């Protein structure tokens with residue numbers, strides 16, 4: 503079951519107008535809160551956004567790759583307190599991955615939107631822009647956002663034939 507899940511998961515950027523049911527939102531909440539954390543520090547916090555006006559503002563966080571969020575019924579903003587953990591990026595990345603996998607399990611489509619190291623404009627970072635839109639404290643980082651909704655596009659599952667097994671070595675680098 504896990505293997506069909508990881509094969510079928512694709513980035514979904516087009517969503518039906520349909521609302522996401524409360525029980526599914528609650529499962530997405532569980533998924534992020536159950537995600538593992540180095541030294542059990544749990545530095546991440548998550549903002550679930552279903553307000554259309556806010557989603558439109560968030561969709562403008564960077565010039566490319568975030569516009570589709572305007573038409574998502576849900577955006578999940580993944581933030582972390584870097585003073586709680588020196589490996590907050592890893593923790594936040596795992597939580598974001600859990601969202602993608604949980605969404606697939608729930609029959610929803612999702613797509614990661616990179617925010618860390620991205621720019622809203624020449625002088626303003628995407629995370630600074632998002633902090634302002636959502637009143638996030640200055641000492642919190644924004645790693646990513648995830649657009650979530652019922653899929654309005656279909657994509658081929660990952661193909662076994664495309665797997666690059668030459669990237670996997672045994673015992674020593676370069677040894678097959």
Ligand SMILES: Cc1cc2nc3c(=O)[nH]c(=O)nc-3n(C[C@H](O)[C@H](O)[C@H](O)COP(=O)(O)O)c2cc1C
Pocket residue numbers: 511512513514515566567568613614615616617
């Ligand atoms: C770290 C990371 C950042 C990503 N950032 C974006 C993004 O900003 N916008 C976007 O549309 N897709 C983004 N994606 C989705 C990738 O484009 C996508 O995973 C890749 O093209 C492979 O397609 P698949 O997810 O359907 O297998 C990101 C994925 C990862 C893992």
